[in-house]
Amino acid sequence: MARFSKLFETPDVEELKQAKDIDGLTGALSHRTDAIRLRAAEALGELGDPRPAGALVATALNENYQAVTQAAVSSLSILGQAAVEPLIAGLRGAPPKKIRAALISLLGELRDPRGLDVLVMALSNEDEKVRRAAASALGALKEQRALDALVASLQDSDWEVRRYCIQAVKVLGTRETVPALLVALNDANDYVRVEASDALKALRERLGSLLPEDPYGGRVNRLVEVYWAWPQGLVRGRGLEVEREVIRIGRELYEQGGMDLMLAVHTEFARRCGLVGAGRNLEMMWDGIGPWRG
Secondary structure, eight states, rough: OSSSTTTTTTTOHHHHHHHHHHHHHHHTTTTOHHHHHHHHHHHHHHHHHHEEEEEHHHHHHOOOSHHHHHHHHHHHHHHHHGGGGHHHHOOOOOOHGOHHHHHHHHHHHTTTTGGGHHHHHTTTOOOHHHHHHHHHHHHHHHHHHGHHHHHHHHGOOSHHHHHHHHHHHHHHHOGHHHHHHHHTTTTTHHHHHHHHHOOOOHHHHHHHHOOOTTTTTTTTHHHHHHHHOOTTTTTTSSHHHHHHHHHHHHHHHHHHHHHHHHHHHHHHHHHOOTTTHHHHHHHHHTSSSOOOOO
């Protein structure tokens, strides 16, 4: 039985905890005093009883005092799988402005596929913190069904959301996701471009070649792979092995078929690469090979 019934009465939270009075502690979550709500939220987690999970979710969604919100989320984390269904129900029924990034992150940490739809829904929340948490959580969940939503969110206005989505696509991606990752190689943010490059490398290692058959002895595809790994382009004179490889390919092409073959490979490279300025960069890398001028 609850040991208090009125909002303005002051419950003894420690006494309620010692008595394992779940109803009393749950009632204390609505008390007008921040400190009492905070201690009640903590105590419910310490007791580990799953019954107040729904009340803790409601507290986390509606609480204005951040410390209480954090305590409620921490207690839900302690409850583990017992918190999944209340979390899903609470988040699904909450207005978008009430959804908290911490709850979305927790749902991802629990890694239960039942939360997939809620996490996908959160990818379109107006709060970028919620979207970031959703993208990160979907990466942790590793559910193939989330792939389309993650690829769509590579166009998100927030660069951190885009980065988290790429990290998830790196694990879940298929050959069909390559075009979206190629677009990300031209992202305005350095971190996003690096993630996209890493994701393409991981997909190549997992799936094999991501490119169509190469009629030029694999040279076009090798050039494309080099530039995917260096989305900002190469500069001559740095002494990098990939720089020497690009120049070596150009010389081989010239020796085999002259300028005509070099031009054909260059045209196909620019078409397949998908990187803005890559064609021009290759022109400069091949400067001085025969009559070629970059």
